[in-house]
Amino acid sequence: MAAAAAAAGTEEVPNRRVILKRHVTGFPAEDDMEVVAGAARLAVPPGSAAVVLKNLYLSCDPYMRGRMSKHDRPSYVPDFVPGEVLAGHGVSKVVASGHPDFKVGDHVWGITGWEEYTLIPNPGSLSKINHPEMPLSYYTGALGMPGLSAYAGFYDVAKPKKGDYVFVSAAAGAVGQIVGQLAKFTGCYVVGSAGSDEKVNLLKTKFGFDEAFNYKKEQDLNAALQRYFPEGIDIYFENVGGTMLEAVLLNMRVHGRITVCGMISQYNLEQPEGVRNLLSLITKRVRMEGFLVSDYLGEYHRFEEEMVSYLKDAKIAYVEDVAEGLENAPAALIGLFAGRNVGKQLVAVTRE
Amino acid sequence: MAAAAAAAGTEEVPNRRVILKRHVTGFPAEDDMEVVAGAARLAVPPGSAAVVLKNLYLSCDPYMRGRMSKHDRPSYVPDFVPGEVLAGHGVSKVVASGHPDFKVGDHVWGITGWEEYTLIPNPGSLSKINHPEMPLSYYTGALGMPGLSAYAGFYDVAKPKKGDYVFVSAAAGAVGQIVGQLAKFTGCYVVGSAGSDEKVNLLKTKFGFDEAFNYKKEQDLNAALQRYFPEGIDIYFENVGGTMLEAVLLNMRVHGRITVCGMISQYNLEQPEGVRNLLSLITKRVRMEGFLVSDYLGEYHRFEEEMVSYLKDAKIAYVEDVAEGLENAPAALIGLFAGRNVGKQLVAVTRE
Numbered sequence: 001m002a003a004a005a006a007a008a009g010t011e012e013v014p015n016r017r018v019i020l021k022r023h024v025t026g027f028p029a030e031d032d033m034e035v036v037a038g039a040a041r042l043a044v045p046p047g048s049a050a051v052v053l054k055n056l057y058l059s060c061d062p063y064m065r066g067r068m069s070k071h072d073r074p075s076y077v078p079d080f081v082p083g084e085v086l087a088g089h090g091v092s093k094v095v096a097s098g099h100p101d102f103k104v105g106d107h108v109w110g111i112t113g114w115e116e117y118t119l120i121p122n123p124g125s126l127s128k129i130n131h132p133e134m135p136l137s138y139y140t141g142a143l144g145m146p147g148l149s150a151y152a153g154f155y156d157v158a159k160p161k162k163g164d165y166v167f168v169s170a171a172a173g174a175v176g177q178i179v180g181q182l183a184k185f186t187g188c189y190v191v192g193s194a195g196s197d198e199k200v201n202l203l204k205t206k207f208g209f210d211e212a213f214n215y216k217k218e219q220d221l222n223a224a225l226q227r228y229f230p231e232g233i234d235i236y237f238e239n240v241g242g243t244m245l246e247a248v249l250l251n252m253r254v255h256g257r258i259t260v261c262g263m264i265s266q267y268n269l270e271q272p273e274g275v276r277n278l279l280s281l282i283t284k285r286v287r288m289e290g291f292l293v294s295d296y297l298g299e300y301h302r303f304e305e306e307m308v309s310y311l312k313d314a315k316i317a318y319v320e321d322v323a324e325g326l327e328n329a330p331a332a333l334i335g336l337f338a339g340r341n342v343g344k345q346l347v348a349v350t351r352e
Numbered sequence: 353m354a355a356a357a358a359a360a361g362t363e364e365v366p367n368r369r370v371i372l373k374r375h376v377t378g379f380p381a382e383d384d385m386e387v388v389a390g391a392a393r394l395a396v397p398p399g400s401a402a403v404v405l406k407n408l409y410l411s412c413d414p415y416m417r418g419r420m421s422k423h424d425r426p427s428y429v430p431d432f433v434p435g436e437v438l439a440g441h442g443v444s445k446v447v448a449s450g451h452p453d454f455k456v457g458d459h460v461w462g463i464t465g466w467e468e469y470t471l472i473p474n475p476g477s478l479s480k481i482n483h484p485e486m487p488l489s490y491y492t493g494a495l496g497m498p499g500l501s502a503y504a505g506f507y508d509v510a511k512p513k514k515g516d517y518v519f520v521s522a523a524a525g526a527v528g529q530i531v532g533q534l535a536k537f538t539g540c541y542v543v544g545s546a547g548s549d550e551k552v553n554l555l556k557t558k559f560g561f562d563e564a565f566n567y568k569k570e571q572d573l574n575a576a577l578q579r580y581f582p583e584g585i586d587i588y589f590e591n592v593g594g595t596m597l598e599a600v601l602l603n604m605r606v607h608g609r610i611t612v613c614g615m616i617s618q619y620n621l622e623q624p625e626g627v628r629n630l631l632s633l634i635t636k637r638v639r640m641e642g643f644l645v646s647d648y649l650g651e652y653h654r655f656e657e658e659m660v661s662y663l664k665d666a667k668i669a670y671v672e673d674v675a676e677g678l679e680n681a682p683a684a685l686i687g688l689f690a691g692r693n694v695g696k697q698l699v700a701v702t703r704e
Contacts, residue, residue: 076635241630260633274626278593281612281642283428288640290633 015040017115018329020080023070027268027337032068033086033330040117044098051102051123053092055112059140060323060333060345061174064088065267076292086114091129091139099123107132109139114329116349127300131308141174141344142318143307145293149261150178151303152296157259157289158235162187165229167248170239171212172199172319174344175261179237180209181316188235191228193244195339202342206317221247235259241266242273249277252284260290268337319343367392369467370681372432375422379620379689384420385438385682392469396450403454403475405444407464408704411492412685412697413526416440417619428644438466443481443491445704451475459484461491466681468701479652483660493526493696494670495659497645501613502530503655504648509611509641510587514539517581519600522591523564524551524671526696527613531589532561533668540587543580545596547691554694558669573599587611593618594625601629604636612642620689671695
């Protein structure tokens with residue numbers, strides 16, 4: 001009986017999971033989450049098109065902070081529910097499938113649970129990994145949602161031209177490092193900001209930024225930007241918001257573009273900061289435009305092929321910061337907001 | 353001798369003018385300007401391509417407030433100089449010309465002095481009025497810079513579609529009243545805000561807005577916008593900035609557009625207000641874009657023909673608020689910032 005149940009995948013296996021303990025206000029703490037024991041069945045309900053995933057890598061993304069709060073109005077992603085498992089992008093292996101497009105052993109990326117095994121009732125949102133010869137963890141970053149964000153936000157939203165002056169904030173992060181390198185391909189002059197000298201060094205030596213600075217060491221962000229952009233900024237790739245955006249607005253060039261990808265400085269504030277200097281939008285005829293990567297999923301496969309070839313040819317360098325084990329996932333996630341990560345932050349649940 | 357001098361236009365005539373007495377901080381007062389006596393020669397320097405204009409109508413425009421302050425960095429228009437005459441858009445008649453494109457008796461509009469007669473050394477920036485059968489004062493408004501601002505800002509920047517939900521602030525002003533009517537042509541649902549019940553009534557009865565409200569009577573602008581736009585706002589035509597923009601950001605629809613034409617609520621503040629809720633740019637994928645009408649002068653003649661036909665066919669209604677005489681020009685200008693004007697504010701220097 002035991003053997004038959006195992007063969008059918010109907011026995012239960014341990015399934016540790018990260019749950020939200022309570023809705024968060026202000027800065028999240030490790031204690032707002034908890035790693036708890038659970039159980040999973042490695043089988044799909046009979047007749048369903050579900051899949052069961054074994055989660056390998058989980059992506060820590062700043063936007064997840066928004067889901068940890070309780071909102072009065074629905075946002076573009078639902079709030080996490082206290083007592084329930086967190087969810088986010090991840091790289092997983094299919095261990096059971098009732099879906100014709102996914103077979104056991106396939107590697108996929110997409111939204112999954114922060115746990116060892118996840119049942120996905122509707123796998124339509126999962127993408128099959130077409131290049132399993134690449135480091136699979138890259139599908140949480142350069143080859144996944146952050147990479148596509150960089151690609152779509154830079155090319156489609158910012159519409160760069162050769163010779164443009166480009167500024168990238170949070171430039172050593174998952175998205176920023178890719179944006180800077182795409183900008184160099186385009187023939188732009190690129191400056192990045194980051195929050196430590198180690199990251200600044202990485203930007204200049206590894207990612208090929210023309211210049212970089214540690215914003216924490218600048219008394220006056222406006223003066224810093226004037227120093228690095230005496231002619232002004234054509235493209236600002238916005239990842240942080242707040243006072244950096246205020247300073248950037250004073251330094252935009254005529255017909256400049258601000259691609260709004262994220263505003264990590266604002267996510268833990270109960271009341272967001274007000275941004276002054278928006279009058280520059282008129283005087284400099286600036287276009288400021290937000291985007292969500294989910295609008296660009298139709299371009300994913302073209303992007304994947306292009307990015308794979310860049311990575312294989314070492315034309316794009318990529319740095320990730322890997323936390324080992326689900327028990328370290330809460331610390332890894334909140335570390336994003338203190339800037340503790342160097343490069344793309346992710347969690348290795350298991351190395352298979 | 354006197355007759356000969358008069359025939360050659362070399363004698364001097366009285367020329368009252370409005371000068372800036374001092375650079376302004378905060379709210380401008382009538383006393384920051386002064387109407388002084390002066391003299392003009394109704395002749396151009398021999399051999400020059402200059403023209404002498406007799407000014408008929410002067411346009412009072414909110415952007416002029418910026419020129420009354422002293423700026424550390426050059427803006428897109430130079431600061432006014434204390435002791436010197438103010439300048440702005442106006443409608444004038446050519447009374448002397450050394451320029452082949454302009455002959456005595458022509459009517460023109462463009463940048464001129466706030467005075468009775470102005471020597472324009474380089475008349476290249478003046479536009480000949482092709483429809484002198486229209487009320488000439490309209491060339492300070494519906495047929496001039498504000499009209500072209502409405503046209504370019506709405507069609508080219510906001511890129512409207514039939515069925516869009518459109519919100520216009522300062523909707524009874526020179527630009528707003530035209531934007532609302534263009535939006536109705538396009539098949540949009542249009543709501544305007546203004547600062548008095550009289551203006552709200554005008555919006556609904558004369559300009560054909562679907563709804564309008566007095567923002568001064570609303571405790572909570574967010575709640576007001578939710579009431580008028582239960583489905584959200586596709587296009588916001590921004591004329592005021594500050595708390596209205598904050599509230600609008602919470603009510604934008606996915607892929608909405610904010611055309612930033614002006615921010616009159618901010619012009620008299622020593623420190624502009626910070627605007628919160630910019631995260632909505634991301635979650636709703638909003639494009640917020642500023643523009644200057646000066647980038648669209650190449651489209652003026654196409655616009656002029658279209659707007660003349662709308663006005664002749666009474667398809668567009670147009671309301672102006674005329675101050676009589678140069679001595680009332682300072683009060684008319686500062687009245688803009690108290691919202692005293694109903695419709696386009698201008699000054700009639702002379703009715704010829």
